[in-house]
Amino acid sequence: MSYYQYPQNPYQRPPESAGLSTASLVLGILSLLGFSAIILVPLAGVITGHLAYRREPASRGLCLAGLITSWIGLALAILGYALAIWFFWAMSTGFGYGSYYDDVIFSLGFLH
Numbered sequence: 001m002s003y004y005q006y007p008q009n010p011y012q013r014p015p016e017s018a019g020l021s022t023a024s025l026v027l028g029i030l031s032l033l034g035f036s037a038i039i040l041v042p043l044a045g046v047i048t049g050h051l052a053y054r055r056e057p058a059s060r061g062l063c064l065a066g067l068i069t070s071w072i073g074l075a076l077a078i079l080g081y082a083l084a085i086w087f088f089w090a091m092s093t094g095f096g097y098g099s100y101y102d103d104v105i106f107s108l109g110f111l112h
Contacts, residue, residue, distance in 0.1 A: 018059035020052035024066025031073025039077045045070030 027045030035041045049067035056063065 016056055016058045018052075018056055018062055020048050021056050021059040021062035021066060024049035024052055024070060025062050026066075028066045028069025028073060031077070032069055036073040036077035037080065039074070039081075042070045042073035042077055046074060 024045050027041055027048065031042035031045055045066055049063050049070055052059065052063035053067065
């Protein structure tokens, strides 16, 4: 006895887009190339990477690479800002050779 076989579905699901994953990877690479001075670039890469991780399960590799590079770029940006703040603070205090209290006492004429 032979059964009638139903034809296969000729309509395929369209492939999932990897737009957010690709955007995260591009932003992560840009943040490693020096665009992390504008802190919005690695921050946008982190946000798009986390969105892609939830929405695009087929492209987990791309979004993980984007997340890793974006987080590294964000860490470098924060480190760069911290070093710049420390440098300007150290320059304003004379690298520890005197304090604000000593400068005030000396300028008022108590110590000569």
